[in-house]
Amino acid sequence: MEAYKTEHRHFIIFKPFGYLSQFASNDSKQQSKKFLGRLHDFPEGIMAIGRLDEASEGLLLLTTNGKMSAHINSQKVDKEYYAQVDGDITEAAIAQLQTGVDIRVEGEMYSTKPCKAFKLESIPVLPKRAKKIRDDRHGPTSWVSITLNEGKFRQVRKMTSVVGFPTLRLVRVRVGGIHINTMDAGEVIEVTEFDL
Known part of the structure; x- marks a missing residue:
């Protein structure tokens, strides 16, 4: 896949158990839930590329680039x-x-x-x-x-x-080619591009 190098920001995180793959909610029923914003001071416009449910853990890619998110989701990446x-x-x-x-x-x-x-x-x-x-x-x-x-x-x-x-x-x-390796639960790594 062609690497994306722009003014956008990209992150690789290890989503812990019990967190939702989103950053906030207006739903009063979800106010007690844990959101990704607790893990890091992410920039405005950040979004998860794909999701992991609340009980699932592991690798999650985040970006401020909506076009990249759609591209990765459409490419049927392993x-x-x-x-x-x-x-x-x-x-x-x-x-x-x-x-x-x-x-x-x-x-x-x-x-x-x-x-x-x-x-x-x-x-x-x-x-x-x-x-x-x-x-x-x-x-x-x-x-x-x-x-x-x-x-x-x-x-x-x-x-x-x-x-x-x-x-x-x-x-x-x-x-794709991005692996959690030795990342710990809740760890956040900012990258300049996603090498998928």
Whole structure:
């Protein structure tokens, strides 16, 4: 992708658990929610490129350039997620994820596109989550990597649930060529461009 170099500002952040992928709300019901503006003094006009739901964590790109945001969203850039699932995920379930499953999106059935999915052999090194995940006394868990270039609402969670292994923790670790590497939850890095 062609790099964007303008007067606009761009940020890479690690969205923590419990935060909304927005900066404020006029909705009185959301006044107690945590917004991204708590993490950094972002410039006016900042927006998230794509979203992570409140319970999801990880890599989020922010920009003041609406055209860039639309361009990245329209390019179907790969997004990789690590999902901790309830149970020891099977090869059959992984194969289902890879070929696509039927999930409900806005009340309609939707068939997910084929994707990359595999079981992680070891627990990934990630920042501690603000809210504890249940421990192994309640049964085994396992981790799976899922890479998508589409982004339906709560898609990964719906996909793992359909194949019988509900998601307990979901972390986006990569968008295109940008990886969280050793970023900590809540960390904000300003960049001159997004190298996707």
